[in-house]
Amino acid sequence: MTAVTTSLSQILADGGATFWLPRNASNLAGNVDIAFNLLLYICTFFFMVIVGAMTFFIIKYRRKTANDETPLITHNTPLEILWTGIPLVLVVVFFFIGFNGYMDYDTPASNAYVIGVEGRQWNFAFNYPNGGTSSELYVPINTPVKLSMESKDVLHAFYVPVFRVQRNLIPGRTTELWFIATKHSPLPNPKTNDPGGFPVFCTQYCGDGHSKMTTRIHVLDMPEFEAKLRELANPFKEKDPAGKEHWVPYAKVGQKFATSNGCFSCHSTDGSKGTGPTWKDLYKSEVEFDACNVPGYTLKKTDSDEKWDAYLRESIIDPPAKVVHGFTPQMQSFASVFAGDPGSQKDEKLRALITYIKSVGSDYKAPEENPELYDASKTKVHPESVAGQEEAKKLHPPESGETGTTQPAPETGK
Numbered sequence: 001m002t003a004v005t006t007s008l009s010q011i012l013a014d015g016g017a018t019f020w021l022p023r024n025a026s027n028l029a030g031n032v033d034i035a036f037n038l039l040l041y042i043c044t045f046f047f048m049v050i051v052g053a054m055t056f057f058i059i060k061y062r063r064k065t066a067n068d069e070t071p072l073i074t075h076n077t078p079l080e081i082l083w084t085g086i087p088l089v090l091v092v093v094f095f096f097i098g099f100n101g102y103m104d105y106d107t108p109a110s111n112a113y114v115i116g117v118e119g120r121q122w123n124f125a126f127n128y129p130n131g132g133t134s135s136e137l138y139v140p141i142n143t144p145v146k147l148s149m150e151s152k153d154v155l156h157a158f159y160v161p162v163f164r165v166q167r168n169l170i171p172g173r174t175t176e177l178w179f180i181a182t183k184h185s186p187l188p189n190p191k192t193n194d195p196g197g198f199p200v201f202c203t204q205y206c207g208d209g210h211s212k213m214t215t216r217i218h219v220l221d222m223p224e225f226e227a228k229l230r231e232l233a234n235p236f237k238e239k240d241p242a243g244k245e246h247w248v249p250y251a252k253v254g255q256k257f258a259t260s261n262g263c264f265s266c267h268s269t270d271g272s273k274g275t276g277p278t279w280k281d282l283y284k285s286e287v288e289f290d291a292c293n294v295p296g297y298t299l300k301k302t303d304s305d306e307k308w309d310a311y312l313r314e315s316i317i318d319p320p321a322k323v324v325h326g327f328t329p330q331m332q333s334f335a336s337v338f339a340g341d342p343g344s345q346k347d348e349k350l351r352a353l354i355t356y357i358k359s360v361g362s363d364y365k366a367p368e369e370n371p372e373l374y375d376a377s378k379t380k381v382h383p384e385s386v387a388g389q390e391e392a393k394k395l396h397p398p399e400s401g402e403t404g405t406t407q408p409a410p411e412t413g414k
């Protein structure tokens with residue numbers, strides 16, 4: 001049996017996967033695999049013994065002549081003790097293995113590095129303690145990580161097969177999941193379109209886009225992880241191949257935010273209708289509403305830039321305020337990601353996102369370079385972003401001990 005599975009697994013191997021199970025890439029996976037394999041092999045063994053004996057007896061003791069009579073057997077004490085005793089011992093063993101694994105699963109290391117997870121229809125968003133956010137999860141290798149998870153709308157679940165961990169994201173409640181990643185994840189390969197990382201799935205049916213609610217988890221060495229965090233905390237800057245930092249044009253940053261916040265699971269940029277209206281030519285078009293918080297409100301081509309900006313802002317921060325004709329108010333507020341005081345990084349993100357939406361299809365030309373926006377000395381956002389970077393530098397590797405409880409909640413807005 002084992003020989004068969006090993007050779008099959010070599011064919012199907014994905015760097016350590018077995019025939020039955022994906023590779024084992026966390027501290028918790030071993031417990032699950034032991035329980036799974038033990039149950040599987042013991043059940044297979046007893047299945048063969050019992051069904052084998054049954055088949056043998058059916059043939060051996062079948063009725064051979066019309067006069068055959070069944071002997072009357074009332075009971076057999078030794079046999080009954082045996083077939084009660086063996087399963088009892090097995091069940092107790094299973095219980096201890098399961099309980100032991102469950103306790104490990106449910107007891108996060110006290111020095112775990114905390115990352116916030118927000119689930120909404122239909123994407124995951126990750127918030128790091130330094131203010132960085134991402135749509136794919138980055139974690140350091142061989143370091144306890146605790147996910148503090150919330151759902152913004154309906155029930156979702158976070159499932160990482162290679163880690164053998166899964167837990168629900170429940171509206172109105174914070175759930176936790178922890179692990180120590182023990183293997184590096186595959187690197188992305190742009191040539192083959194391989195996104196790299198290990199797959200993550202939502203495993204609670206959560207509406208139309210449920211099957212699209214997947215992401216990747218990237219396991220990095222601590223120095224790369226810290227560099228990534230610094231990059232995530234300051235999305236407005238990019239390094240060119242020569243290693244020189246420069247400001248990224250707003251529309252481009254905005255597009256990044258739209259992707260990382262899952263806007264495209266409901267909105268298209270090519271004119272096709274999804275769960276939400278397309279963004280193509282949205283800016284300075286005519287929008288009709290089925291429901292509106294301001295009586296008599298209209299939105300037209302001829303309306304001012306300011307009115308349009310305010311509308312787009314509101315659509316993202318308070319979507320049900322004005323419901324576009326022909327659509328249902330299915331969009332959840334993104335206030336936790338984009339609502340902040342003027343000059344804060346969140347507000348700057350919102351401006352970038354709106355600049356991008358305006359630039360989709362319509363005649364609006366987003367400025368390529370806007371000295372007012374991009375000159376560090378002239379606006380408030382840049383010191384803010386630089387502060388984000390400074391924060392990132394201060395990030396303690398979790399080994400240093402006290403990060404577990406003293407670390408600020410990843411959600412803290414500025």
Ligand SMILES: [Cu+2]
Nearest residue numbers: 156202206213
């Ligand atoms: Cu989901």
